[in-house]
Amino acid sequence: MTQIQNIQQLRQQVDYIDDELLQLLKKRGNIVQQIAQIKQKEKLPIQDIEREQQKLTKLVNQHIEPYSKEQIVSLYRLILNQSIDLQNSINGASSDTNSLKVYRTHSQHNTKVRVGDVVFGEEPVYIFGPCAVEDEQQMDTVANVMSQKGLKIIRGGAYKPRTSPYDFQGLGVRGLEILKSVGEKYNLATISEVVDASQVEVAANYLDMFQVGARNMQNFQLLKAIGRTNKPVLLKRGLSATVDEFLHAAEYILNEGNPNVVLCERGIRTYERATRNTLDISSVPIIKRLSHLPIIVDITHSTGRKDIMQEIAKASIAVGSHGLMCEVHPNPPIALSDKNQQLNIDEFKSLYDVIC
Amino acid sequence: MTQIQNIQQLRQQVDYIDDELLQLLKKRGNIVQQIAQIKQKEKLPIQDIEREQQKLTKLVNQHIEPYSKEQIVSLYRLILNQSIDLQNSINGASSDTNSLKVYRTHSQHNTKVRVGDVVFGEEPVYIFGPCAVEDEQQMDTVANVMSQKGLKIIRGGAYKPRTSPYDFQGLGVRGLEILKSVGEKYNLATISEVVDASQVEVAANYLDMFQVGARNMQNFQLLKAIGRTNKPVLLKRGLSATVDEFLHAAEYILNEGNPNVVLCERGIRTYERATRNTLDISSVPIIKRLSHLPIIVDITHSTGRKDIMQEIAKASIAVGSHGLMCEVHPNPPIALSDKNQQLNIDEFKSLYDVIC
Amino acid sequence: MTQIQNIQQLRQQVDYIDDELLQLLKKRGNIVQQIAQIKQKEKLPIQDIEREQQKLTKLVNQHIEPYSKEQIVSLYRLILNQSIDLQNSINGASSDTNSLKVYRTHSQHNTKVRVGDVVFGEEPVYIFGPCAVEDEQQMDTVANVMSQKGLKIIRGGAYKPRTSPYDFQGLGVRGLEILKSVGEKYNLATISEVVDASQVEVAANYLDMFQVGARNMQNFQLLKAIGRTNKPVLLKRGLSATVDEFLHAAEYILNEGNPNVVLCERGIRTYERATRNTLDISSVPIIKRLSHLPIIVDITHSTGRKDIMQEIAKASIAVGSHGLMCEVHPNPPIALSDKNQQLNIDEFKSLYDVIC
Amino acid sequence: MTQIQNIQQLRQQVDYIDDELLQLLKKRGNIVQQIAQIKQKEKLPIQDIEREQQKLTKLVNQHIEPYSKEQIVSLYRLILNQSIDLQNSINGASSDTNSLKVYRTHSQHNTKVRVGDVVFGEEPVYIFGPCAVEDEQQMDTVANVMSQKGLKIIRGGAYKPRTSPYDFQGLGVRGLEILKSVGEKYNLATISEVVDASQVEVAANYLDMFQVGARNMQNFQLLKAIGRTNKPVLLKRGLSATVDEFLHAAEYILNEGNPNVVLCERGIRTYERATRNTLDISSVPIIKRLSHLPIIVDITHSTGRKDIMQEIAKASIAVGSHGLMCEVHPNPPIALSDKNQQLNIDEFKSLYDVIC
Structure with a gap:
């Protein structure tokens, strides 16, 4: 053989x-x-x-x-x-792992979050408005244009977390008052960032929706304080948070009893500098598979570039995002923050016509 | 006073x-x-x-x-x-800086790259095929299905750059022969990776389009050797290359006289592990603003996940990509490489129906 | 002409x-x-x-x-x-920029921060202790060993920021009490993390030094609240903070009037997974050139690996660090957090003998 | 029941x-x-x-x-x-995996690599020399100073992989000749980079040690060609290679029969821009635990900053590195490459006095 x-x-x-x-x-x-x-x-x-x-x-x-x-x-x-x-x-x-409240295994249907006249989790929701509330005139101009376009929600920062203590820190409660006032005048729901647990109670009187910014995604005291209210909240992904950490941050809110959480992909920090952050667009369908929560894309911070905003808006909707957030300012060159990335009114209108 | x-x-x-x-x-x-x-x-x-x-x-x-x-x-x-x-x-x-040959300032119209019956730079081009050429039966099965769907170009690796020397390294020239043979049988243009300058001359006899992989984006001898041919080439972005480095790599090819370069975004290496790489979708419109070269997206390597492939395909087209590349294998579980991320025939058909 | x-x-x-x-x-x-x-x-x-x-x-x-x-x-x-x-x-x-209070241009001599019997900014200071305060017995065991070795400061977390709301969150004020009690018994200064501005006033009664963790490096309300006290604080670099952002975070504290800031490099998030984070050792001499503040290295979180701790400790001292922080637990396998990276008593003694 | x-x-x-x-x-x-x-x-x-x-x-x-x-x-x-x-x-x-030839499990003792009069794997080896060989005068100046200090090996690039095709690409064979000639005059072993498999045979006649650069860490044809010689090689870690990929790249060389491999940590690409790359100093003790091969640190490319070079040199030796590599040029401001990061002769002498 x-x-x-x-x-x-x-x-x-x-x-x-x-x-x-x-x-x-x-x-x-x-x-x-x-x-x-x-x-x-x-x-x-x-x-x-x-x-x-x-x-x-x-x-x-x-x-x-x-x-x-x-x-x-x-x-x-x-x-x-x-x-x-x-x-x-x-x-x-x-x-x-699959028993987190944010996971699909926990809920048979997709969560829908109603804020004023908009519902996150159905048709795409478009959130526009300036980076920061600067004065009444500025807010009125933006709100007026948005209202003419039929939009139903407006953003504007009153508490601005800034890298330097010497940069504009926001108008605080005065900013919330201005936001609320234009919201009522033009019938727009309002959303604005809170940066500390102690602000939640006061801010709740002015806002229809809280925002938790990227820097505070793991400010667990803030998440829990918001979790103890019933008010909708937009939770942004941290600067270098994994998808898993992002969902666990949302879990802190749900676990306190507030189910009205909308997630927001806003780009992650990578070595690439052609954009301000790197939009992790894959996170949208991945999160939709894992979680029943709505998720939108912040196209301003994820790119930091006005020149590609229309394409990124279209890609975000195509990938299944439940909405977009984008900064608009009547006169970006003199804005007190983010002056290079806010759209002016004409740019806003062009973008609006392309996507909405 | x-x-x-x-x-x-x-x-x-x-x-x-x-x-x-x-x-x-x-x-x-x-x-x-x-x-x-x-x-x-x-x-x-x-x-x-x-x-x-x-x-x-x-x-x-x-x-x-x-x-x-x-x-x-x-x-x-x-x-x-x-x-x-x-x-x-x-x-x-x-x-x-703006006088690189890859830049818009250098060319008044967009470059179009013809490969067999497809033209990169016009309607989106779809490149499917297995990660590696394994045998004739495997290639015939895929080519047959692709041909039925009306596709005009097929991929398949003959030289596989692998992390370990003990992993399957590709069939070499035998792989090129098989690829060429099914290409002729089903009237499909062929694309395959070359990994060393010394292979360019021989491979040119078998292929309609070279591919330069992510690991070789800065293998300048290879780029120059391809630059001295006139054959189309698909140049993939390096694992952690900036947009600027990517365009400079293409410049090596153009500078030798070969204008037929198609760029390919294939994801970058970041801290996030929910995907194999992070698709940097913003690079597509940014590169289209900077360069007259066509750019496509490799939706397989940029995600490494079959479950989100349809969404990523839609987003890539929406953002303005000139085409997609995606791995398809008749029997992924027994594939010799990338077995977890290659689509099977049914998954290919579903994707095809969604995007094409 | x-x-x-x-x-x-x-x-x-x-x-x-x-x-x-x-x-x-x-x-x-x-x-x-x-x-x-x-x-x-x-x-x-x-x-x-x-x-x-x-x-x-x-x-x-x-x-x-x-x-x-x-x-x-x-x-x-x-x-x-x-x-x-x-x-x-x-x-x-x-x-x-060139005259931030944290910068050398603002202060002619190096800042020294005294905490109990140790002074940051002179000879290297070694901070040991468990990740979290779990009970009296655990803290007593560690404090006793540390005291025998002649150490003068002990750490232990009472408020633990955890990725999941279902993980151990720390004992809170009870943890601070235990820490203070062993500190007094063994004549050790105490350091522990605070995670919200509202805790600062109470925690100040128990602690000799605050710690601000990586997740809270840009929790500006917390920084400002600590800035309004005069108590020393150890400020950790954020997970993906640049050196510049790190120094601006410290500026928030100094700008409120508290000069007693010690910085702590604790690794940054990168693609590499051989270590928990990537120790950015270059940041130590860079920060020492830019700033008059002391800077130490957290060798536990920057590596997440006990097997290389001695080498990393030696490198950190050689590069000019003003001290080290390292987690020690009497019985790491049953620790309520970080069980894989805390040294046991024998490992602590070996490390101590090598570096101190 | x-x-x-x-x-x-x-x-x-x-x-x-x-x-x-x-x-x-x-x-x-x-x-x-x-x-x-x-x-x-x-x-x-x-x-x-x-x-x-x-x-x-x-x-x-x-x-x-x-x-x-x-x-x-x-x-x-x-x-x-x-x-x-x-x-x-x-x-x-x-x-x-547990029995790669590069792993400790495969070899009972540490590999020592002799190059001329130096041995990698025993006392630290110091490699100095300019980024690129530019002319005889330049090389003679540097070699002379190094020889006076008792150094035994010199570096100088003849083939320069550059981001742009329009940057200085090195003198090629003429550069190798100059390097060999000063090496013989001053009794210095020589090391220089090869960037393509086709160069290996010729370069072997001029060099005592090959260098494979970061961009070519996964140029497997080059690794195999070097593996078929018996000449020592310094293999640099890729720009964004994991420790695991780094060791697998070395395996390609060992697997062809050449055991004389020295590894070189040279920093990885991260988001941080205070340094050119981020020195991953932990990789040194990790690799020493995994592998029997010597490993040195390239302190020039890992930092790109002359001002912290002494501290980084000390840290690298303290962490257990088998040597250092550092660029030195007689007149950095007019260097044809890397002009901002090469030490001048006086800076070289200061560094030498601190570490050697």
Whole structure:
């Protein structure tokens, strides 16, 4: 018999063993599903970490040659993990992580957040307005134009978190008053950022929707304070937050009892400087798969460039975003903040005509 | 006179000075434009760094109180830079950088790259096909389906750059043969990656279009070798290349005489791991503003996730991409590379129906 | 006359204008300083945003050819900002970048921050202690060992900012009590994180030094609240903060009147996952060149790996760090947070023997 | 019988199956080792991709409920990969991650790489020299000073990979000649970068050590060409390579038969711009734990700042680096590349006195 024939014969033995392995695995799979059904009836947890550890310990203490301990552990760990999956598929759930309140597994339908006359989670919602409330004239000009276009919500910052303490910090309560006043005059819902838990109560009197900015995505005291109200909130993704951290931040709000959370992708910090941040557009469909919450895109901060705003707006809607946020100022060159990236009224109208 | 009145009076003086400053600046602007016209006629360079340095040195050596040297330098540097801009605006160019051959300033119309029956730079071009050419059966299956859908170009890797030397490295010339053979059978143009300058000559006999992968974006010998052919090339953005570095890499090819370059955004490396890379979708409109070259999006590598591929495809087209590239394999679970991210035939058909 | 002569003649005119501009600017500078002196006497704010806006609006509405609106606005904004600087320099304050209070230009000697028996800014200070205060026994064990080694300051978290609301959030005031009690027993100064402005007043009763964590580096309300006390604070660099943003965050504290700030490099978020964060060791000498504040390195969070802690400790001291922070727990596997990266007592002793 | 008892009974069945699985796997392992011995004798390749594909195809086409195709494929792929490992362990080779040739598990002692009179892997080795070889005078000046200081190796680039095709690309072979000539005159070993596989043979005649630059870390043709020589090579980490990818790149060289590889950490690309790259100093002790290869730090490119070079040099040595590389030029302001970051002769002497 030649060596090649020898190999072929040995390979037949391997094939036979592989079939046996498959039969055993199927049998094992069926049994774990039976166990899962009992656990479900008895409301017992699927995973039993202690039993898994015992099993692995017992296995590797046997004579396992020619395999190494690491090899056997990795094989059985895969088998155990697949068992968990098989059991979860019985239960309709899939793993521990998946029991966050922000996850789809927690809610059968998509969350819709009503703010004044707009509803996040249905047709795209467009939020325009200046970076900061500067004075009544400025706000009136913007609100008037927006109202003419049929828009129903306006933004404007009263508390501005700024890198330097010497930059314009916002008008505070006076800014909220101006915002509320133009909102009432033009029948626009209002949204503005709060930056500290202590502001929530006062600001609630002026605003229809809170905004939590990127820098405060993990300001958990602020998230909890907002969670204890019932007012809608737009939660922006942190400067370098993962999708997972972003959803956990939202969980802080839901966990306090406020379900009215709208997420906002606003770009992440990367090495690239052609844009102010890098718009992580993939995060929108990923988050929509994971969560029942609405998600919109801030096209101003994610790019910092007015010249590509129309294209980015179209891409964001195409990818499934529930809306857009974009800064508009009557006279950007003299704006007190973000003067290079705010649209002027004409640019706003062009963008509006393209997307709305 | 009260102090407030005092301030008002002083402010009037400031206003008067500011008007004088404006008149002087305008006068200055007009003179530099006259200089620019002469320079243009005489074909002299706009910027004269030596003169600028002399001027600044002279200025700061004067009595400049109450200003500091730094303040005066920064003011005059701004004035000098604006002069350069004013002069360039006369010439229709704007700065040194802007004379790269890849830039719009170099070409009055958009580059169109014809490969077989497709033209990059007009209607979106869709490139499908497996990560790697594995055997004839595999390629025939994919090519057949693509041909039925009316597609005109197919991809498949013959030289695979892999992180580990023990991973499948591609079939080499045998892979090119298989690719060429199915291309001819189904009337599909062919594209495949080359990874070394020495392969260019041979591969040119089999391929309709070269691909340069992300790892080789700055393999300048390879770029120059391709630049010396006239064959179309798809140049992928490097893993952590800036937009500027990407365009300079393309310049290596154009500078050798080959104008048939198509760019490909394929995601950049960031901290986020929900996707394999982070699709930098803003790079598409930015590059279209800067360059006359076509640009497409590789939706497979930029996400590494099949579940969001339809949304990402739609966003890429909406943002203005000249096409898409996407991996398709008849049986992804047994693929020799990228098995988790290649679409199977049914997934391909669904995607095709959504976008094409 | 040749064209070159033409250019020379025009350039003489430009030089003449530039001299006139300089004279006007000096005149302007002297007037704004007079205004500043009046404002100072009358306790009026230096910056008058409304007036600046009016001035810019008026300017850009004039005939300004050949300049564009953007050019004129950016020129005058620079002039206005320099005026603010000139006025502030009268007052001893300044918003000029080169004169932030954190910068060397502002202070002739290095800041030293005394906390109990240790002084940051002289010999390296070593801060050890558990991630979180869990109970009295745990804190007593650690404090006892540290005291035996002659250490003089201990850390322990009472308010834990955690990604998930379902993770251990710290013992709150009870944790501060335990920390204070072991501190007194073993004569150790105490440091612990505060995460909201509202906690500052209470926590001040228990702590010798505040810590502001990476997530709160731009929680400006918190920074300002701490700035209004005189208690030392350890300010950690944000997860993806630049050196510049880091120093501006410290400026918020100094600007409120509290000079006792110690900075802490704790790694930044990058694509690399071999470590929890990427220790940006270059930031230490860079910050020491820019700022008079002491800076230490958190070797636990910047690496997340116990196996390289000794080498990283040695490198941090060699690079010039004013100290180290490192987590130690009597029984890391059962720790309520950070269980994989805290040193146990023996590992602490080995590290101590190597570095101290 | 209670439900709990039911679960226990089912679990016993699972345990019994798991024991059977183990026996089958051991039997399988023994057979594949027999096959490996025959393959070894017959000089057949270990991996037979075609057979693996057939086996997987056959398996997933069976009735495999309750498992999914993906689950069965991933299980058997793991089994097949472990078979390859078992067969390789017979042969003394292995593709198992834990037995890459670069890993400590593969070699009992640290690799030492001798280049002329220096040995990498013992006392720190200091490599100085200009970014690029520009002319004989320049090289002679630097070599002379280095020789006076007792240094034994000099660097200088002859092939310069540059972002723009219009930047200085190096003198090529003429540069190698100059480098070799000053090396002989001053008894200095020479190191210089090669950027394409085709250069390796020629360059070998001039150099004592190759350098592979960051841009070419995954130029696998170049790595393999160098791997087929026996000449020492300094392999730089890619711009955004992980530690894992870095080591796999080195594996390409070792796998071709050349063990004389020295690794070089040179900073990674991050969002921070205070430095040219971010020195990932933790990579040094991590790589020393994983690999038996020497590793040095390029303090010039990792920082791009001359002002912190002494501190970074000290930190690199303290962290355990086997050496440093640093650019020195007789007249940096007129250097043809990297003019801002090269040390002049006096700065070199100061650095030398601090570290050597």
